[in-house]
Amino acid sequence: MxxxxxxxxxxxxFLGTSDPQKIxxxxxxxxxxxxxxxxxxxxxxxxxxxxxxxxxxxxxxxxLITMExxxxxxHHLEACVGCGSCLLVCPYGALSYDEKKKRVTKCNLCFExxxxxxxxxxxxxxxxxxxxxSFVQVKRKRVVQKTGGFHGVG
Amino acid sequence: xGWVEKEEKSPACGYGLLGLCCSACxxxxxxxxxxxxxxxxxxxxxxxxxxxxxxxLRVVTGEAxxxxxxxxxxxESLASHNLSKASKRRISEEKQKSIIEKYGLPSHITGKAxxxxxxxxxxxxxxxxxxxxxxxxxxxxxxKVFPSLNQYPFPPRSLMDFLLDSMxxxxxxxxxxxxILWQSLQISIITIICEELRDDVYDLIDGEGLxxxxxxxxxxxxxxxxxxxxxxxxxxxxxxxxxxxxxQMAQELExxxxxxxxxxxxxxxxxxxxxGRRLSEKWxxxxxxxxxxxxxxxxxxxxxxxxxxxxxxVISTPSLPIHGSERxxxxxxxxxxxxxxxxxxxxxxxxxxxxxxxxxxxKD
Numbered sequence: 470m471x472x473x474x475x476x477x478x479x480x481x482x483f484l485g486t487s488d489p490q491k492i493x494x495x496x497x498x499x500x501x502x503x504x505x506x507x508x509x510x511x512x513x514x515x516x517x518x519x520x521x522x523x524x525x526x527x528x529x530x531x532x533l534i535t536m537e538x539x540x541x542x543x544h545h546l547e548a549c550v551g552c553g554s555c556l557l558v559c560p561y562g563a564l565s566y567d568e569k570k571k572r573v574t575k576c577n578l579c580f581e582x583x584x585x586x587x588x589x590x591x592x593x594x595x596x597x598x599x600x601x602x603s604f605v606q607v608k609r610k611r612v613v614q615k616t617g618g619f620h621g622v623g
Numbered sequence: 624x625g626w627v628e629k630e631e632k633s634p635a636c637g638y639g640l641l642g643l644c645c646s647a648c649x650x651x652x653x654x655x656x657x658x659x660x661x662x663x664x665x666x667x668x669x670x671x672x673x674x675x676x677x678x679x680l681r682v683v684t685g686e687a688x689x690x691x692x693x694x695x696x697x698x699e700s701l702a703s704h705n706l707s708k709a710s711k712r713r714i715s716e717e718k719q720k721s722i723i724e725k726y727g728l729p730s731h732i733t734g735k736a737x738x739x740x741x742x743x744x745x746x747x748x749x750x751x752x753x754x755x756x757x758x759x760x761x762x763x764x765x766x767k768v769f770p771s772l773n774q775y776p777f778p779p780r781s782l783m784d785f786l787l788d789s790m791x792x793x794x795x796x797x798x799x800x801x802x803i804l805w806q807s808l809q810i811s812i813i814t815i816i817c818e819e820l821r822d823d824v825y826d827l828i829d830g831e832g833l834x835x836x837x838x839x840x841x842x843x844x845x846x847x848x849x850x851x852x853x854x855x856x857x858x859x860x861x862x863x864x865x866x867x868x869x870x871q872m873a874q875e876l877e878x879x880x881x882x883x884x885x886x887x888x889x890x891x892x893x894x895x896x897x898x899g900r901r902l903s904e905k906w907x908x909x910x911x912x913x914x915x916x917x918x919x920x921x922x923x924x925x926x927x928x929x930x931x932x933x934x935x936x937v938i939s940t941p942s943l944p945i946h947g948s949e950r951x952x953x954x955x956x957x958x959x960x961x962x963x964x965x966x967x968x969x970x971x972x973x974x975x976x977x978x979x980x981x982x983x984x985x986k987d
Contacts, residue, residue, distance in 0.1 A: 480656075
Protein backbone atom coordinates (compact mmCIF):
# COMPACT_ATOMS: atom_id res chain seq x y z
CA MET A 470 0.00 0.00 0.00
CA UNK A 471 1.15 3.50 -0.75
CA UNK A 472 1.22 6.44 1.64
CA UNK A 473 -0.19 8.92 -0.91
CA UNK A 474 0.28 11.87 1.49
CA UNK A 475 1.90 13.94 -1.27
CA UNK A 476 -1.10 13.39 -3.53
CA UNK A 477 -3.54 14.54 -0.86
CA UNK A 478 -1.65 17.71 0.12
CA UNK A 479 -1.17 18.60 -3.53
CA UNK A 480 -4.92 18.40 -4.11
CA UNK A 481 -5.58 20.31 -0.88
CA UNK A 482 -3.17 23.01 -2.02
CA PHE A 483 -5.07 23.24 -5.29
CA LEU A 484 -8.23 23.89 -3.24
CA GLY A 485 -6.40 26.48 -1.15
CA THR A 486 -6.51 24.66 2.19
CA SER A 487 -3.87 23.07 4.36
CA ASP A 488 -6.36 21.37 6.70
CA PRO A 489 -7.78 18.09 5.38
CA GLN A 490 -10.79 18.57 7.61
CA LYS A 491 -11.72 21.66 5.61
CA ILE A 492 -11.91 19.93 2.25
CA UNK A 493 -15.20 20.75 0.52
CA UNK A 494 -17.18 17.65 -0.36
CA UNK A 495 -18.31 18.79 -3.79
CA UNK A 496 -14.96 19.63 -5.40
CA UNK A 497 -12.59 17.25 -7.09
CA UNK A 498 -9.21 18.77 -7.92
CA UNK A 499 -6.99 17.24 -10.58
CA UNK A 500 -3.97 15.20 -9.57
CA UNK A 501 -0.74 16.99 -10.39
CA UNK A 502 1.16 14.16 -8.75
CA UNK A 503 0.24 10.47 -8.81
CA UNK A 504 1.88 7.51 -7.10
CA UNK A 505 1.42 4.02 -8.45
CA UNK A 506 3.30 0.75 -8.39
CA UNK A 507 5.50 0.16 -11.38
CA UNK A 508 6.83 -3.43 -11.48
CA UNK A 509 6.33 -3.62 -7.72
CA UNK A 510 8.15 -0.35 -7.00
CA UNK A 511 6.36 2.87 -6.03
CA UNK A 512 6.63 5.31 -8.86
CA UNK A 513 5.82 9.02 -8.66
CA UNK A 514 4.17 10.43 -11.75
CA UNK A 515 4.99 14.10 -11.56
CA UNK A 516 6.70 16.75 -13.63
CA UNK A 517 10.46 16.20 -13.59
CA UNK A 518 11.09 19.82 -14.65
CA UNK A 519 13.43 18.65 -17.41
CA UNK A 520 16.32 20.93 -18.35
CA UNK A 521 15.40 20.63 -22.00
CA UNK A 522 11.69 20.04 -21.65
CA UNK A 523 9.85 18.59 -24.69
CA UNK A 524 6.56 20.02 -23.42
CA UNK A 525 8.05 23.51 -23.51
CA UNK A 526 9.03 23.09 -27.12
CA UNK A 527 5.65 21.64 -28.05
CA UNK A 528 3.59 24.34 -26.35
CA UNK A 529 1.91 26.51 -29.00
CA UNK A 530 0.39 29.11 -26.68
CA UNK A 531 3.45 29.92 -24.60
CA UNK A 532 1.77 28.84 -21.40
CA LEU A 533 4.74 26.65 -20.48
CA ILE A 534 7.81 28.68 -19.62
CA THR A 535 11.01 28.49 -17.60
CA MET A 536 11.56 31.21 -15.08
CA GLU A 537 14.78 33.13 -14.95
CA UNK A 538 17.14 31.82 -12.29
CA UNK A 539 15.01 28.73 -11.73
CA UNK A 540 15.18 25.29 -13.21
CA UNK A 541 11.46 24.53 -12.98
CA UNK A 542 9.04 24.45 -15.91
CA UNK A 543 6.07 26.62 -15.02
CA HIS A 544 2.59 26.43 -16.48
CA HIS A 545 0.32 29.46 -16.80
CA LEU A 546 -3.23 28.26 -16.75
CA GLU A 547 -4.63 31.51 -18.13
CA ALA A 548 -2.49 31.30 -21.28
CA CYS A 549 -3.20 27.60 -21.94
CA VAL A 550 -5.49 26.87 -24.89
CA GLY A 551 -5.88 23.20 -24.00
CA CYS A 552 -4.44 21.87 -27.31
CA GLY A 553 -2.84 18.92 -25.51
CA SER A 554 0.45 18.98 -27.47
CA CYS A 555 2.44 18.87 -24.23
CA LEU A 556 0.51 15.78 -23.10
CA LEU A 557 1.63 13.91 -26.18
CA VAL A 558 5.32 14.67 -25.85
CA CYS A 559 5.85 14.38 -22.08
CA PRO A 560 7.92 11.20 -21.48
CA TYR A 561 6.80 11.03 -17.82
CA GLY A 562 3.03 11.31 -18.28
CA ALA A 563 3.19 14.19 -15.81
CA LEU A 564 0.49 16.43 -17.27
CA SER A 565 -3.23 15.95 -16.92
CA TYR A 566 -6.18 17.40 -18.77
CA ASP A 567 -8.87 19.28 -16.88
CA GLU A 568 -12.11 18.34 -18.63
CA LYS A 569 -14.04 21.07 -16.82
CA LYS A 570 -11.77 23.96 -17.64
CA LYS A 571 -10.55 22.48 -20.93
CA ARG A 572 -6.98 23.19 -19.89
CA VAL A 573 -3.86 21.21 -19.11
CA THR A 574 -2.54 21.20 -15.56
CA LYS A 575 0.82 20.21 -14.10
CA CYS A 576 3.10 20.58 -11.08
CA ASN A 577 4.38 24.14 -10.75
CA LEU A 578 6.61 23.28 -7.78
CA CYS A 579 4.33 25.58 -5.73
CA PHE A 580 6.79 28.40 -6.31
CA GLU A 581 4.82 30.69 -4.00
CA UNK A 582 5.99 28.49 -1.13
CA UNK A 583 9.49 27.96 0.16
CA UNK A 584 9.16 24.18 0.15
CA UNK A 585 6.47 22.44 -1.92
CA UNK A 586 3.76 20.92 0.34
CA UNK A 587 4.24 17.47 -1.25
CA UNK A 588 7.88 17.46 -0.11
CA UNK A 589 6.87 18.60 3.38
CA UNK A 590 4.24 15.87 3.61
CA UNK A 591 6.59 13.10 2.51
CA UNK A 592 7.49 11.40 5.78
CA UNK A 593 9.80 8.87 4.16
CA UNK A 594 11.85 11.66 2.51
CA UNK A 595 11.40 10.08 -0.89
CA UNK A 596 10.62 13.54 -2.23
CA UNK A 597 13.31 16.16 -1.71
CA UNK A 598 13.50 19.75 -2.84
CA UNK A 599 17.02 20.84 -3.77
CA UNK A 600 18.92 22.75 -6.40
CA UNK A 601 20.12 20.35 -9.08
CA UNK A 602 23.84 20.94 -8.40
CA SER A 603 23.56 20.58 -4.63
CA PHE A 604 21.91 17.20 -5.11
CA VAL A 605 24.81 16.06 -7.30
CA GLN A 606 27.27 17.27 -4.67
CA VAL A 607 25.49 15.39 -1.91
CA LYS A 608 25.56 12.26 -4.04
CA ARG A 609 29.29 12.68 -4.73
CA LYS A 610 30.02 13.14 -1.03
CA ARG A 611 28.08 10.00 -0.22
CA VAL A 612 30.09 8.00 -2.77
CA VAL A 613 33.33 9.37 -1.32
CA GLN A 614 32.26 8.46 2.20
CA LYS A 615 31.28 4.93 1.16
CA THR A 616 34.28 4.14 -0.98
CA GLY A 617 36.88 6.00 1.02
CA GLY A 618 37.50 8.31 -1.92
CA PHE A 619 39.75 8.24 -4.91
CA HIS A 620 42.36 10.80 -5.87
CA GLY A 621 40.94 13.35 -8.21
CA VAL A 622 37.34 12.17 -7.68
CA GLY A 623 34.71 13.82 -5.46
CA UNK B 624 2.62 12.31 23.59
CA GLY B 625 1.99 15.96 24.41
CA TRP B 626 0.88 18.81 22.19
CA VAL B 627 4.44 20.01 21.66
CA GLU B 628 5.48 16.63 20.29
CA LYS B 629 2.33 16.53 18.23
CA GLU B 630 3.15 19.87 16.62
CA GLU B 631 6.68 18.62 15.91
CA LYS B 632 5.31 15.54 14.19
CA SER B 633 3.24 17.60 11.81
CA PRO B 634 2.14 17.47 9.08
CA ALA B 635 -0.19 14.79 10.38
CA CYS B 636 -1.48 12.02 8.14
CA GLY B 637 -4.24 13.72 6.17
CA TYR B 638 -6.05 10.43 5.50
CA GLY B 639 -5.97 9.60 9.22
CA LEU B 640 -7.46 12.97 10.14
CA LEU B 641 -10.29 12.25 7.73
CA GLY B 642 -10.81 8.72 9.07
CA LEU B 643 -9.90 7.32 5.66
CA CYS B 644 -6.80 5.39 6.71
CA CYS B 645 -7.35 1.86 7.97
CA SER B 646 -4.65 -0.35 9.44
CA ALA B 647 -6.90 -3.01 10.90
CA CYS B 648 -5.18 -5.82 9.00
CA UNK B 649 -1.66 -6.55 7.83
CA UNK B 650 -2.57 -5.89 4.18
CA UNK B 651 -2.92 -2.24 5.06
CA UNK B 652 -2.75 0.54 5.75
CA UNK B 653 -5.45 1.23 3.19
CA UNK B 654 -6.00 4.83 2.24
CA UNK B 655 -8.95 6.16 0.33
CA UNK B 656 -8.66 9.49 -1.43
CA UNK B 657 -11.36 11.91 -0.20
CA UNK B 658 -11.76 12.96 -3.84
CA UNK B 659 -12.32 9.41 -5.11
CA UNK B 660 -14.77 8.26 -2.47
CA UNK B 661 -17.28 6.96 -5.00
CA UNK B 662 -14.87 4.59 -6.68
CA UNK B 663 -12.27 3.56 -4.08
CA UNK B 664 -12.57 0.87 -1.43
CA UNK B 665 -10.35 -0.67 1.21
CA UNK B 666 -8.66 -3.98 0.47
CA UNK B 667 -11.39 -5.75 2.52
CA UNK B 668 -14.07 -4.03 0.46
CA UNK B 669 -15.02 -1.40 3.02
CA UNK B 670 -16.46 1.73 1.43
CA UNK B 671 -15.34 5.10 2.89
CA UNK B 672 -18.42 5.49 5.15
CA UNK B 673 -17.79 2.09 6.72
CA UNK B 674 -14.07 2.74 7.07
CA UNK B 675 -14.65 6.00 8.96
CA UNK B 676 -17.30 4.45 11.24
CA UNK B 677 -15.24 1.31 11.95
CA UNK B 678 -12.16 3.40 12.73
CA UNK B 679 -14.17 5.24 15.38
CA LEU B 680 -15.49 1.98 16.80
CA ARG B 681 -11.99 0.54 17.05
CA VAL B 682 -10.66 3.60 18.86
CA VAL B 683 -13.47 3.70 21.43
CA THR B 684 -13.29 -0.06 22.01
CA GLY B 685 -9.61 0.25 22.91
CA GLU B 686 -10.26 3.19 25.21
CA ALA B 687 -13.19 1.44 26.90
CA UNK B 688 -10.99 -1.58 27.57
CA UNK B 689 -8.47 0.72 29.24
CA UNK B 690 -11.30 2.17 31.36
CA UNK B 691 -12.33 -1.33 32.44
CA UNK B 692 -8.73 -2.13 33.36
CA UNK B 693 -8.48 0.96 35.59
CA UNK B 694 -11.78 0.06 37.25
CA UNK B 695 -10.54 -3.50 37.85
CA UNK B 696 -7.43 -2.12 39.50
CA UNK B 697 -9.52 0.14 41.76
CA UNK B 698 -11.79 -2.76 42.74
CA GLU B 699 -8.81 -4.93 43.59
CA SER B 700 -7.48 -2.13 45.82
CA LEU B 701 -10.87 -1.90 47.49
CA ALA B 702 -10.98 -5.67 48.06
CA SER B 703 -7.54 -5.71 49.68
CA HIS B 704 -8.49 -2.65 51.71
CA ASN B 705 -11.57 -4.46 53.00
CA LEU B 706 -9.45 -7.40 54.09
CA SER B 707 -6.88 -5.22 55.81
CA LYS B 708 -7.40 -4.90 59.55
CA ALA B 709 -5.21 -1.82 59.74
CA SER B 710 -7.67 0.42 57.92
CA LYS B 711 -9.93 2.12 60.39
CA ARG B 712 -11.04 5.05 58.27
CA ARG B 713 -14.73 5.67 58.67
CA ILE B 714 -16.64 6.62 55.55
CA SER B 715 -18.84 9.62 56.22
CA GLU B 716 -22.54 8.91 56.46
CA GLU B 717 -23.25 11.48 53.79
CA LYS B 718 -20.92 9.72 51.37
CA GLN B 719 -22.42 6.33 52.16
CA LYS B 720 -25.91 7.69 51.57
CA SER B 721 -24.99 9.24 48.25
CA ILE B 722 -23.44 5.98 47.01
CA ILE B 723 -26.45 3.94 48.12
CA GLU B 724 -28.83 6.33 46.38
CA LYS B 725 -26.77 6.64 43.22
CA TYR B 726 -26.42 2.90 42.62
CA GLY B 727 -29.72 1.82 44.13
CA LEU B 728 -28.07 -0.38 46.76
CA PRO B 729 -29.97 -1.74 49.80
CA SER B 730 -30.16 1.08 52.34
CA HIS B 731 -29.33 -1.05 55.38
CA ILE B 732 -25.77 -1.76 54.22
CA THR B 733 -23.15 0.47 55.78
CA GLY B 734 -19.40 0.63 56.46
CA LYS B 735 -17.21 -2.17 55.22
CA ALA B 736 -20.26 -4.16 54.14
CA UNK B 737 -21.04 -1.35 51.69
CA UNK B 738 -17.51 -1.50 50.29
CA UNK B 739 -17.82 -5.28 49.87
CA UNK B 740 -21.22 -4.94 48.18
CA UNK B 741 -20.00 -2.29 45.75
CA UNK B 742 -16.90 -4.31 45.04
CA UNK B 743 -19.00 -7.37 44.23
CA UNK B 744 -21.33 -5.41 41.94
CA UNK B 745 -18.37 -3.96 40.05
CA UNK B 746 -16.86 -7.42 39.69
CA UNK B 747 -20.12 -8.58 38.12
CA UNK B 748 -19.92 -5.70 35.65
CA UNK B 749 -16.36 -6.65 34.74
CA UNK B 750 -16.90 -10.37 34.37
CA UNK B 751 -17.57 -11.52 30.79
CA UNK B 752 -19.76 -14.37 31.99
CA UNK B 753 -22.03 -12.59 34.47
CA UNK B 754 -25.73 -12.57 33.57
CA UNK B 755 -28.78 -10.75 34.88
CA UNK B 756 -29.97 -7.15 34.95
CA UNK B 757 -27.60 -4.66 36.50
CA UNK B 758 -29.64 -2.18 38.46
CA UNK B 759 -26.45 -0.15 38.65
CA UNK B 760 -26.69 1.21 35.14
CA UNK B 761 -30.38 2.03 35.36
CA UNK B 762 -29.81 4.09 38.45
CA UNK B 763 -26.80 5.93 37.11
CA UNK B 764 -28.72 7.06 34.03
CA UNK B 765 -32.23 8.17 35.07
CA UNK B 766 -34.57 8.19 32.07
CA LYS B 767 -35.74 11.76 32.63
CA VAL B 768 -32.13 13.04 32.54
CA PHE B 769 -30.58 10.86 29.83
CA PRO B 770 -33.40 9.73 27.50
CA SER B 771 -30.91 8.91 24.73
CA LEU B 772 -29.34 6.18 26.82
CA ASN B 773 -32.68 4.72 27.71
CA GLN B 774 -33.73 4.55 24.07
CA TYR B 775 -30.60 2.54 23.34
CA PRO B 776 -30.17 0.78 26.69
CA PHE B 777 -27.32 -1.43 27.70
CA PRO B 778 -28.25 -5.08 27.36
CA PRO B 779 -28.71 -6.89 30.68
CA ARG B 780 -25.16 -8.19 30.70
CA SER B 781 -21.81 -7.19 32.06
CA LEU B 782 -19.91 -4.33 30.45
CA MET B 783 -17.17 -6.71 29.34
CA ASP B 784 -19.68 -9.02 27.67
CA PHE B 785 -21.27 -6.06 25.91
CA LEU B 786 -17.89 -4.82 24.73
CA LEU B 787 -16.90 -8.22 23.37
CA ASP B 788 -20.14 -8.48 21.42
CA SER B 789 -19.71 -4.97 20.05
CA MET B 790 -16.47 -5.96 18.42
CA UNK B 791 -18.41 -8.43 16.30
CA UNK B 792 -20.29 -5.58 14.59
CA UNK B 793 -17.05 -3.83 13.73
CA UNK B 794 -15.68 -6.99 12.17
CA UNK B 795 -18.78 -7.89 10.16
CA UNK B 796 -18.56 -7.16 6.45
CA UNK B 797 -22.18 -6.13 5.98
CA UNK B 798 -22.40 -3.76 8.92
CA UNK B 799 -24.64 -0.75 8.85
CA UNK B 800 -22.92 2.61 9.38
CA UNK B 801 -25.68 3.88 11.70
CA UNK B 802 -25.51 0.71 13.82
CA ILE B 803 -21.73 1.02 14.19
CA LEU B 804 -22.02 4.65 15.26
CA TRP B 805 -24.70 3.93 17.89
CA GLN B 806 -22.51 1.13 19.15
CA SER B 807 -19.55 3.52 19.37
CA LEU B 808 -21.63 5.96 21.42
CA GLN B 809 -22.72 3.20 23.79
CA ILE B 810 -19.19 1.89 24.19
CA SER B 811 -17.98 5.39 25.02
CA ILE B 812 -20.40 5.43 27.93
CA ILE B 813 -18.45 2.52 29.40
CA THR B 814 -15.49 4.86 29.93
CA ILE B 815 -17.70 7.35 31.77
CA ILE B 816 -19.28 4.63 33.92
CA CYS B 817 -15.81 3.31 34.76
CA GLU B 818 -14.55 6.73 35.76
CA GLU B 819 -17.53 7.50 37.99
CA LEU B 820 -17.35 4.07 39.64
CA ARG B 821 -13.59 4.33 40.06
CA ASP B 822 -13.97 7.68 41.79
CA ASP B 823 -16.50 6.24 44.20
CA VAL B 824 -14.37 3.18 44.84
CA TYR B 825 -11.34 5.35 45.64
CA ASP B 826 -13.53 7.52 47.85
CA LEU B 827 -14.40 4.39 49.81
CA ILE B 828 -10.72 3.59 50.27
CA ASP B 829 -9.05 6.84 51.18
CA GLY B 830 -8.06 8.48 47.95
CA GLU B 831 -9.64 11.29 46.09
CA GLY B 832 -11.33 10.47 42.81
CA LEU B 833 -10.62 12.65 39.82
CA UNK B 834 -14.16 13.96 39.56
CA UNK B 835 -14.20 14.95 43.24
CA UNK B 836 -11.90 17.76 42.26
CA UNK B 837 -14.85 19.10 40.33
CA UNK B 838 -16.84 19.52 43.53
CA UNK B 839 -16.69 23.32 43.18
CA UNK B 840 -18.54 23.05 39.89
CA UNK B 841 -21.34 21.19 41.62
CA UNK B 842 -21.54 24.03 44.14
CA UNK B 843 -21.74 26.55 41.28
CA UNK B 844 -24.69 24.62 39.86
CA UNK B 845 -26.48 24.93 43.19
CA UNK B 846 -26.26 28.71 42.91
CA UNK B 847 -27.77 28.78 39.39
CA UNK B 848 -31.19 30.38 39.01
CA UNK B 849 -34.15 28.13 38.39
CA UNK B 850 -34.70 29.76 34.97
CA UNK B 851 -33.05 27.93 32.10
CA UNK B 852 -29.78 29.67 31.19
CA UNK B 853 -26.90 28.88 28.80
CA UNK B 854 -23.96 26.98 30.26
CA UNK B 855 -20.55 26.20 28.79
CA UNK B 856 -18.58 23.32 30.30
CA UNK B 857 -14.86 23.40 29.64
CA UNK B 858 -13.61 19.84 29.96
CA UNK B 859 -9.84 19.51 29.97
CA UNK B 860 -7.83 16.34 29.96
CA UNK B 861 -5.20 16.48 32.70
CA UNK B 862 -2.86 14.28 30.69
CA UNK B 863 -2.18 17.01 28.12
CA UNK B 864 -1.88 20.78 28.35
CA UNK B 865 -4.91 22.44 26.80
CA UNK B 866 -4.51 23.87 23.38
CA UNK B 867 -4.62 27.66 23.24
CA UNK B 868 -7.51 27.32 20.81
CA UNK B 869 -9.82 26.06 23.56
CA UNK B 870 -9.31 29.11 25.75
CA GLN B 871 -9.64 31.44 22.80
CA MET B 872 -12.87 29.76 21.81
CA ALA B 873 -14.25 29.95 25.34
CA GLN B 874 -13.27 33.61 25.67
CA GLU B 875 -14.75 34.46 22.29
CA LEU B 876 -18.04 32.81 23.20
CA GLU B 877 -18.11 34.60 26.55
CA UNK B 878 -17.45 37.92 24.85
CA UNK B 879 -20.06 37.42 22.17
CA UNK B 880 -22.66 36.37 24.70
CA UNK B 881 -21.73 39.40 26.83
CA UNK B 882 -20.69 37.12 29.69
CA UNK B 883 -24.20 35.75 30.02
CA UNK B 884 -23.01 32.19 29.42
CA UNK B 885 -21.85 30.55 32.62
CA UNK B 886 -18.48 28.84 32.06
CA UNK B 887 -17.48 25.96 34.31
CA UNK B 888 -14.13 24.15 34.13
CA UNK B 889 -14.03 20.39 34.64
CA UNK B 890 -11.20 17.88 34.97
CA UNK B 891 -12.89 14.54 34.62
CA UNK B 892 -15.42 13.13 32.15
CA UNK B 893 -17.07 11.26 35.04
CA UNK B 894 -18.26 14.62 36.41
CA UNK B 895 -20.60 15.04 33.44
CA UNK B 896 -22.96 12.44 34.88
CA UNK B 897 -23.35 14.19 38.21
CA UNK B 898 -23.61 17.60 36.53
CA GLY B 899 -26.31 16.24 34.22
CA ARG B 900 -28.29 14.84 37.13
CA ARG B 901 -28.01 18.06 39.14
CA LEU B 902 -28.94 20.35 36.24
CA SER B 903 -31.88 18.17 35.34
CA GLU B 904 -33.04 18.32 38.94
CA LYS B 905 -32.83 22.11 38.84
CA TRP B 906 -34.44 22.76 35.46
CA UNK B 907 -36.61 19.62 35.22
CA UNK B 908 -35.44 18.93 31.66
CA UNK B 909 -33.51 16.18 29.89
CA UNK B 910 -29.93 17.08 28.95
CA UNK B 911 -30.81 17.39 25.25
CA UNK B 912 -33.37 20.10 26.05
CA UNK B 913 -30.91 22.34 27.88
CA UNK B 914 -28.65 25.04 26.45
CA UNK B 915 -25.36 23.41 27.39
CA UNK B 916 -22.24 23.20 25.24
CA UNK B 917 -19.30 21.06 26.34
CA UNK B 918 -15.94 22.22 25.02
CA UNK B 919 -13.62 19.22 25.22
CA UNK B 920 -9.85 19.28 24.95
CA UNK B 921 -8.71 15.68 24.95
CA UNK B 922 -7.06 13.18 22.63
CA UNK B 923 -9.56 10.60 23.86
CA UNK B 924 -12.44 9.86 21.46
CA UNK B 925 -14.56 8.38 24.24
CA UNK B 926 -14.73 11.75 25.96
CA UNK B 927 -16.33 13.36 22.93
CA UNK B 928 -18.55 10.43 22.03
CA UNK B 929 -19.44 9.76 25.66
CA UNK B 930 -20.59 13.35 26.17
CA UNK B 931 -22.62 13.09 22.96
CA UNK B 932 -24.17 9.82 24.09
CA UNK B 933 -25.26 11.46 27.34
CA UNK B 934 -27.11 14.09 25.30
CA UNK B 935 -24.67 17.01 25.57
CA UNK B 936 -23.82 19.24 22.62
CA VAL B 937 -20.08 19.04 22.05
CA ILE B 938 -17.20 20.90 20.43
CA SER B 939 -13.94 19.01 20.68
CA THR B 940 -10.33 19.49 19.84
CA PRO B 941 -8.78 17.50 18.26
CA SER B 942 -11.91 16.96 16.19
CA LEU B 943 -13.29 13.51 15.53
CA PRO B 944 -11.79 11.95 12.36
CA ILE B 945 -15.08 11.87 10.47
CA HIS B 946 -14.78 14.39 7.64
CA GLY B 947 -13.96 11.59 5.22
CA SER B 948 -17.60 10.48 5.24
CA GLU B 949 -20.63 12.67 4.62
CA ARG B 950 -22.86 9.95 6.06
CA UNK B 951 -20.97 9.86 9.38
CA UNK B 952 -20.80 13.65 9.57
CA UNK B 953 -24.54 13.83 8.97
CA UNK B 954 -25.11 11.36 11.77
CA UNK B 955 -23.37 13.62 14.28
CA UNK B 956 -24.75 16.90 12.98
CA UNK B 957 -28.31 15.98 11.98
CA UNK B 958 -29.43 12.53 13.12
CA UNK B 959 -28.49 13.15 16.76
CA UNK B 960 -30.22 16.51 16.76
CA UNK B 961 -33.41 15.07 15.31
CA UNK B 962 -33.57 12.33 17.93
CA UNK B 963 -32.19 13.88 21.08
CA UNK B 964 -31.66 17.59 20.46
CA UNK B 965 -27.87 17.57 20.78
CA UNK B 966 -25.28 18.12 18.08
CA UNK B 967 -21.57 17.72 17.41
CA UNK B 968 -19.88 20.89 16.21
CA UNK B 969 -16.68 20.05 14.33
CA UNK B 970 -13.98 22.71 14.65
CA UNK B 971 -13.61 22.93 10.88
CA UNK B 972 -17.06 24.50 10.52
CA UNK B 973 -16.60 28.01 9.23
CA UNK B 974 -19.67 29.36 11.03
CA UNK B 975 -18.73 27.58 14.26
CA UNK B 976 -19.10 30.52 16.66
CA UNK B 977 -22.42 31.64 15.21
CA UNK B 978 -23.76 28.10 15.17
CA UNK B 979 -22.82 27.60 18.83
CA UNK B 980 -24.35 30.93 19.84
CA UNK B 981 -27.47 30.03 17.95
CA UNK B 982 -27.62 26.72 19.79
CA UNK B 983 -27.23 28.51 23.10
CA UNK B 984 -30.00 30.77 21.84
CA UNK B 985 -27.90 33.78 22.61
CA LYS B 986 -28.35 36.36 19.91
CA ASP B 987 -28.71 40.12 20.17
